[in-house]
Amino acid sequence: MATLVSTTDLVKEFPLHGSLFDVFSARRKRVHAVDRVSFSIAEGEVLGLAGESGSGKSTTGRLLLRLIEPTSGAVEYRGRNVTSFSARELERLREKVQIVFQDPNSSLSPRMSVGQAITHPLQIHGIGTTVERKERVLDLMEKVGLSPAEFLYRKYPHQLSGGQSQRVVLARALVTQPDFLVADEPIAMADVSVRALILQLMRQLKRDMGLTYLFITHDLATAKYLCDRIAVMYLGRIVELASRDTLFSRPHHPYTKALLAAVPVPDPKARRDKNLPKGEIPSAINPPSGCHFHPRCPYAVARCREARPPLREIAPGQFSACILD
Amino acid sequence: MKRLFTLLLVLGLALSITSVWAQSTLVYGTTDKISDIDPANAYDFHTWEIFYNTMDGLVGYAPGGSALVPALATSWSANAASDQFTFKLRKGVKFSDGTPFDARVVKWTIDRNAAIEGDPSWLITDFVKSVEVVDPYTVKFILKNPVAFFPKLLANPPYYPLSPNTFPEGSKGVYVKDPSELKGGVLSGLGTYTMTSFKRDEEIVLDYNPNYWGKAPAYKKVIIRYFADATTMRLALEKGEVDLVYKSLNPSDINDLSKNSKLTVFKNQGPFIRYLAFETSESVFKDKKLRQAITSLLNRPEITQKVYLGQAIPLYSMVPNGMQYQKTTFKTAFGDGNVAKAETILKGLGYTKDKPFTFDLWYSPSHYGDTEANLAEVVKAQIEKTPLVKVTIKSAEWATYKQQWHDKQMAVFFLGWYPDYVDADNYTAAFAGTSGSIGNGIYFSNPDWDAMFTKEQTSTKETERKAVFEKVQDLWVDEVPTAPLFQGYLILVSKKSVTGVKIGPPMIFLYNQLKPVK
Amino acid sequence: MPQLEKTILEVQDLSIAYPITIGVVRAVEGVSFTLDDGEALGLVGESGCGKSTLGLSILKLHRPPGRVTGGKILYRGTDILSMSDRALLKMRGQNISMIFQNPLTSLNPLFTVEKHFLETIHFHDASMPRERARAAVGKMLETLGIEKKRLKEYPHQLSGGMRQRIMIGLALIMNPDIIIADEPTTSLDVIVEAGFTDLLMSLRSIYKLSIILITHNLGLVAEIADRIAVMYAGRLMEVATTEEIFAHPLHPYTQGLIACVPNILVDQKELVTMPGSPPDLVDRPAGCPFAPRCPQVIPICRQKTPALIQHAPSHSAACWLYRQKEG
């Protein structure tokens, strides 16, 4: 399969708004939100980006669309370097590359009706006539489960339920028929039963519309359900990247292992001993040296403290940033 | 809260009991303000009043009258041409700082005040060519032109001797802004009192000057309290917190206070007049017919009643009531509210109901007290009694007002006049003489009139002057460079316990005349 | 598993309503359950089902203008709802205490950790000398695995997991019998969540606690709870032991709920979904609240509200399907 989207050594640093004295110090403190991240997504594939809060997974998602500018590194879409796109090119790109955010309510302008919100991308990209647009929007609304579409078309976001809002957001992202969708924790805010519906819908849409996803999540269980391959991030770096089956059956990186062990399982018979890492995820302002995970890692050795471990292929298709075997 | 209230109540009570004031202290309230504490620059009534009491002149006015009497000069004489005056000075007089008073001091003072070129310096420089010390107690003034009334000028503060020792060295040509700049912090004068404390806009304390050459006053201390508004001053008087108030109560307050049995109201025609000034050179009122028309519409008794609640006197000549040479020509020529006459004139000029004569009437909202807006409204209503005129009222603060009349931006506006010296000349030449009328924004100039003014200014013959002034007043109703409106009262209200208030036409108020009675 | 020997808390037919400007929200309706000494009860439901209101009402802390419209809450036989204010203050924290969802906002930002503790001790035992109070706090911190220097710190200086541990410490400092944990881990990351679960379990045995765990997270209840009560639209749908619920869920809602959660241990081809959304609590129609979404709905479901009936030892459900079978 052809590569649709890829990143090479993507870096994003945020300057810190610290105290006055920082201005005088030689270098302003910076947060390394994303630290040399490289991956590629094949056409039709679902890549999962998993990690705890503060791991830089959402930032990575936004960098792919150039919603924020990368500090360095490149993003390629169909072999073209998105990072060097002009404003016009970027505008056109957004017909084909879309994103869905975590909180559907805040993703919709309170003063735009459902119909207006979904139609707007068509207007921006000059697709269709007014009549065609409405037809297309109503069609899509039915498809994503917003029915009766005619009725919901006039509604405003505060009149919708959480599940409906997320469907509106999905419809808006898909109305221009993109081929790549970044889904940034689309179900994190939803209720249990709604989650299942959205996941189901996303799976179905992928099949129907031939979509490629970058699926960002903190929940490995949903990642397992939806993704073909999964990348695990820790403090801005990818620590492990593998196909779903490999990752869940033969995780390599200690952090991946810890993450898998910590996931609560809705099965009383499956209560297990958890070999949990110590403490909590450290601040990204002053990350630990070497392997960021070493202070919490039960297997850490002296070498882990010294240098950043490279992401290496430890088995075909399985990459891990751990020096241990 | 309640406890605090009680506490305050007790404190207030204690205050009223403990403040037993010496009988010899007078608390005097006024809404006036003091300007510079130096006769070389001060040029306002209130500050001059302080000078009358803390300094003394070579000549003075008899208390309550307008006759000149000897003061620091025991006698004087003029040469035949009336352009040299010689004064014999009183001996053994000392300033409050101990400096002896002599002819040298007089010359020093006149020279200093002339050199500083302050606001009132024209009172010296327009008249005096030089001062000569004839001997230690004789001084001679040599004038530029003959001036019949010259001794009257010497009763004004710019001529009052100053003690040279009070002024710091090197202050030549600079006037004093604040007593603190003086040696000893006190302006040394020859008057009854010395100013011992000065807090601008709050209070001034005058204490008896033991070096004063005359009789000791009954009140050894006078505290002048400055009130921001008349209302407060009135209440303070009613509560007995001040003994005497002078300048300026509101008309409504005067009416109320007149009914108060504990108070005495001293009321006299004052030299202060109000008038409408026309810009006669370039504005619409260049045409004297229009000036006549507007003047005929004025209704003076209505103004004094409506706006001043009876506390002002209608005025029918620029020369005030009770003054020598007055001839009320406006009464005979226009009367009051003479709509018929106005309409005849206006129709003659082609104005109709549909094409009325329109103009802006200007006033300055605070310079003459807070009644100005009412004055303008009433005058507007009077003028608009005829449909042939439409008036728009406009106002500007004093600084702007002054600039606007200087720049001929106002066609007709309200003005008032306090005399520089009490003489009909100062009520006529000041408005219609070429130079005087520029200063008041009237820009009236007529060589015949100027000749008449020169004549009365240099003449010492009463009949000659009378003839000139009567002619001028006759001509005034034809030319109407200004339209007299009304004359103010001098009103001083005091407790019954204060007696001896004497204020004559020159408006000199001497505190040493006051006496407390039980 | 502790024996079900003594009932420590009993909720009888509790109803709570919120009058709002457009009507009355019936947040909790006719809920009855018991909690035994030393037992951990999981109260499971989606947002808006009334589980938080129920939890708060046990401390008589439901937010105004909500009021109890019927029922009783008996703590060791005494009705909490009719307690005096003074007795209530004593009971809160000392007999029953509570942990909240968001540990950052649940700590007063202006108070140090120590002040929170000392304040709590002071109001329950004013006579305790300050030194002894400090010692008790120190011991508690040790139990929680927190360094003592943290006492002088303010909440914003602590990490999320640390704050939640402080919250537990505050809840336990007066040695209560019951602890109500309202979504205690929702704001925590998975690994921290797992650590918190471990801590809670160990404290449970140390302090001989009864726990009411309010959550929407089926994984979490599966790990902690002995018994589970499933709530939907203000009503209890099913109550059973944890094993029973996961092995043989009776109520179609419970079945749906379990089936729609992705399970990391299983390979799911398709998730079961429940279309529709919970009913509006203002104008609730007659009948089973789940009826409009129920795949197995029968006519009676829309007419009469089913009661919670025991179908097996320690397994009750409110569903017409099983009443019919019996009947």
Next chain:
Amino acid sequence: MVFVMLTLVFVVLRVMPGDPVSAMLGGHAPEKVIQQKKADLGLNKPIGMQYLDYMGKLAHLDLGESMIFKQKVSQPILEKLPATLELTFFGLLLSLGIGIPLGVFAARRRRSGRDYGARLYANVVYCIPVFWMGLLLQLVFGIFLGWFPIAGRTSPRVEVSAFSKTGFYIVDTLRIGNFAAFGDVMWHLVLPSVTLGIVLSGIFVRLTRANMLDVLKSDYILAARARGVPERRVVYNHGLRNALIPIVTMLGLQFALLLAGAILTESTFSWPGMGRLLLERIYLRDYPVIQGVIVVYTLFVSVISLVVDLLYAAIDPRVKY
């Protein structure tokens, strides 16, 4: 901020019509003298130069000299400032004293009768023009009842020069132990500060209520209740203390309102403060004094916002400097 305001005011003043020099000189002054004076005062230079001159002087803390009266600008300001400070201090004290308790009272029962009552009070009081309030109080308590003096800082019989040193009459009278005068000074403060205090209390009722409502909704309030903390302590110790943080941060802005209110109060009660000074000198077009007063007001506001920042840092442990 000082810089911006000064520049603005400088420009405003220079385009203002009216000529301070001819206003100050009598009508007799010859043109030559007027020009001379203007040259002395630097008024004949281009505005840009005048501005630079002024700023240069200001940098040396020199406010210049009055154009109308021969005095340093700092002199009238130093004389009037204490009066304004005394008035605003008591006004603020009173408005906080009324506003905060009433706001808490309202917030504790949202949408109850007492809540609506307190809000009505807040709105009505806020909409009362300060000067009207002052006049009504004067009318009732000064004229009809005669309980309080309606103007000035002291009675005419109290000899100010006997104690005036700092200009803060409260301090001055106490310093020399003249309790009669102290009583008189306090007595005069009552109506003006009540006027100012009441009118401003409306804002603090609103502020306190809104912030208390927010705070009382927060989780730590619930958590404190759940730990058995008594209600009074929950409201005042947990609630009010947290609610005070935003109130304190807003205090800087409220202070501007207080100063504006003080001008009107001063004008109504003939209070010899900065506001009256400003008005008088505006009529006279006394540029240097007007500028000086603005400088002082701006400094005043800046100092207050600095104090507010420090206070904020002191009460909120989350803020660090």
Next chain:
Amino acid sequence: MVAARFSPAGWIAALFRWTSSARRKYGGEWWLMVAGVVVIAFILTMTVFPHLFTRFDPNDQNAGSQMTAPSSSHIMGTDNLSRDVWARIVYGAQTILGVAIAAALLSAIIGIPLGLLSGFAGGVFDRILSLIMDSVYSFPGLILAIAFAAMLGPGVINITLAVAVVYIPTYFRLVRGQTLSIKEEVYVEAARAIGARRGTILGRYIFPNVIATVVVVLSLNIADAIMTEAALSYIGLGLPAGIPDWGMDLSMGKKFLPSGIWWMITFPGLMIMLLALGFTMLGEGLAEILNPRLLEK
């Protein structure tokens, strides 16, 4: 909506339906707003049809005798120039209301676009503008109005300008603040993600969300402007004589205070308060109604 077209009865019925449902929904806030609207409507009618309210001319100096207390012929008494106080109030409403509304609108027209641009564009432009606006804002507004009024001189237009200047920063800060926070909203990011240009984002996503707050502030602002206008007139910097004006009439009455002439100050002041209160209550009511987030709690 469509059905009710051309049918006044339909409109009224719809209005009635809306009001009754709103009344139930918002309770106290609703009555607050209604009270405000009633006061404003009353005074507004006064400005449009003054002759319906009084038979006297406000400038008629022979309406009665001087300073008579309220009576059946002069319900609010007469002033020192024998004018009817109530007639002055009725005609004076035009002045104060006109000035206040015009000033508030003017400052909104200037402040809103500046705030939008400044908040959206950011950078040096934003920093300089913000510095200026913040300085002006934190400075006592009345003092600024006084300075401007003194500069411009008395007059209706001038006083409007002087009042307007004071409130420009209010709108600027409000709109800029809102713009800044809305700019960070996810839906704006979403708009960028669908390829919307900056202008489109500003016009379709930010502006409509800002404008609701502006309406509330406008109403509260008019209340403030009313009091500022009255204050300027009161201290004599407002209007020249001849135009009936509440603030000026109030200050005219001041000097008759010790004579016990209470009606000359009481009634104009009361009207200022009522009018300001009307707009405040309208604003407060709108704030509660337009901000549904408040009601969820």
